[in-house]
Structures are given as structure tokens and as C-alpha cells.
Amino acid sequence: MSAIEIEAVTKSYPAGRRGSPTPALAGVDLRVEAGGFVSLLGPSGCGKTTLLKAIDGLVPVSGGRIGVGGVAVSGPGRDRAFVFQDFRLLPWRTVLGNVAFPLEGVVRSRAERERIAAEYVEMVGLSEFAGHRPHELSGGMQQRVGIARALAVDPQVLLMDEPFGALDAQTRELMQVELLRIWRLTGKTIVFVTHSVDEALFLSQRVAVFTPRPGRVAAELEVPFAYPRDEHAVRGDPRFTDLRQEIWRLLKGDTHAFSE
Numbered sequence: 001m002s003a004i005e006i007e008a009v010t011k012s013y014p015a016g017r018r019g020s021p022t023p024a025l026a027g028v029d030l031r032v033e034a035g036g037f038v039s040l041l042g043p044s045g046c047g048k049t050t051l052l053k054a055i056d057g058l059v060p061v062s063g064g065r066i067g068v069g070g071v072a073v074s075g076p077g078r079d080r081a082f083v084f085q086d087f088r089l090l091p092w093r094t095v096l097g098n099v100a101f102p103l104e105g106v107v108r109s110r111a112e113r114e115r116i117a118a119e120y121v122e123m124v125g126l127s128e129f130a131g132h133r134p135h136e137l138s139g140g141m142q143q144r145v146g147i148a149r150a151l152a153v154d155p156q157v158l159l160m161d162e163p164f165g166a167l168d169a170q171t172r173e174l175m176q177v178e179l180l181r182i183w184r185l186t187g188k189t190i191v192f193v194t195h196s197v198d199e200a201l202f203l204s205q206r207v208a209v210f211t212p213r214p215g216r217v218a219a220e221l222e223v224p225f226a227y228p229r230d231e232h233a234v235r236g237d238p239r240f241t242d243l244r245q246e247i248w249r250l251l252k253g254d255t256h257a258f259s260e
């Protein structure tokens, strides 16, 4: 069964006081199977974040339909959680307090909230830092907190918007390996927005390449490497090079790929 079904989704942002409406999405069709890992790649401004927010129910679509777990999305819900590029942690709260935050209003007992939060803090390898505040952590550690916070409500779907975009190259690679470990451990469905072709190919089972704005899916490519993936083996595989070239060809606007 598909966890996420996106059918003919369009989105146009209303005109500001002087401008005209901005068409952001122009008929997106995409399915993500339960437990699947799909990356969205596309030129800047093609509507990737808009689509992710629409799946989260933060942005209403103008047309078409989005279903999650067989239910039409009409607003945010605990079956979906968002991971932001800029972490968005509460600076006055500890690591444990940040991860426990989304459980407020869901789990009555504070002790129980902290028990659940501690479980996810451990999952992302930060138990030692549970009492630290965000400013005492590196960027990679802060994003681990962001991931633990997203997992804390036990969502079906993780929506990740360039989550490693603000990290240095070495930390980014470590976080990619870490994310695959967590994905395999939890079985979540992941939709992952990135600007990095290599990151999309290393992480996901499928890559959806978008057209320039207003975006729609120009092509979907299956990534054939078995998990657990070894970075050096993947990068050294001739199929990696072929897929990489194919994606770059699409991103550079191969007219045939972008025509109807």
C-alpha cells in the first residue's frame, strides 16, 4: 500500500498587493510506498518545499489531492513530522526538553514524555547531551535533535527539507549514514528534499526529478543499490555514474524530458 499518494497537485500562491499569483506546482503525481525513501530533486524554486509543506498540511493545495495512509490531507497531523534545514530548536530548552516538546498535549504525564524523549535521544546517539541546550551543540548534533523530535510522536511519515544542507561535508556524510540506520530501524516513510544529486542517490530508493517552476515530476529513477549501503561501494559502482549523468541531464533541462 502507498503511504503517500499525490495526484495532479497544483499550487498557486496568491498575488501580493502588486504582483501576480505565483504558480509553484503544476500537476504533481507521485506515490511513496509505506516504509519507502524517496528524494525530490529539482531546480531552485521548482516547488519542492511547497510540496513537502502540502504533504504536511501546512500549505493548502490549489488543485488535486494528497492522501497519507489512505486519508486525504486537510491539515497537519501526528502521522507526519517535518525536519527543517535550520533545525528550529527551542534555545531555552534542553535536548530532552526539545524532543519531549511535541509530546505535550499528546502524553499527559511529564515523566512518560521524558521517558519517550530519552528513547529517541538515545536513538540519535545524544544521551550524554540530554541536559545540554542547543547552543552547546554542533550543527550535526542539533540536527540529530531535530530528527529525534520528529520521531518522538511516532509519525508514519518523515518530511525532510534539505536537513543536511547547513552542515559541513564531513558531518553531512556521517548524518546520511546515521539517517539510513534510523530509517531501517524505524521503518518510517521518508520524503527527502535535497539539492545534492549524490546525497539523493546514496540515500534513497527512488529519486523524483522535478521540472523548473511550476514544478511537476519530470522523471522518477529507481536507485538499485541494496541496503545497508556502503558509500565507497555505491560511489564506485558504474550504475551510480550513469544515474548521476541521467539526473544531471534532466536537471539541465533536457527539452525532451521536460516536454509533455
Ligand SMILES: Nc1ncnc2c1ncn2[C@@H]1O[C@H](COP(=O)(O)OP(=O)(O)OP(=O)(O)O)[C@@H](O)[C@H]1O
Residues within 6 Å of the ligand: 013, 014, 022, 023, 024, 042, 043, 044, 045, 046, 047, 048, 049, 050, 051, 213
Ligand atoms: N508563502 C509564499 N508566498 C508566495 N510565494 C511563495 C511562497 N512560498 C514559496 N513561494 C514561491 O513558490 C515557488 C516555489 O517555492 P519553493 O520554496 O517551494 O521551491 P523549492 O523548490 O523548495 O526552492 P529551493 O530549492 O530554492 O528551496 C517560488 O517561486 C517561491 O518564490
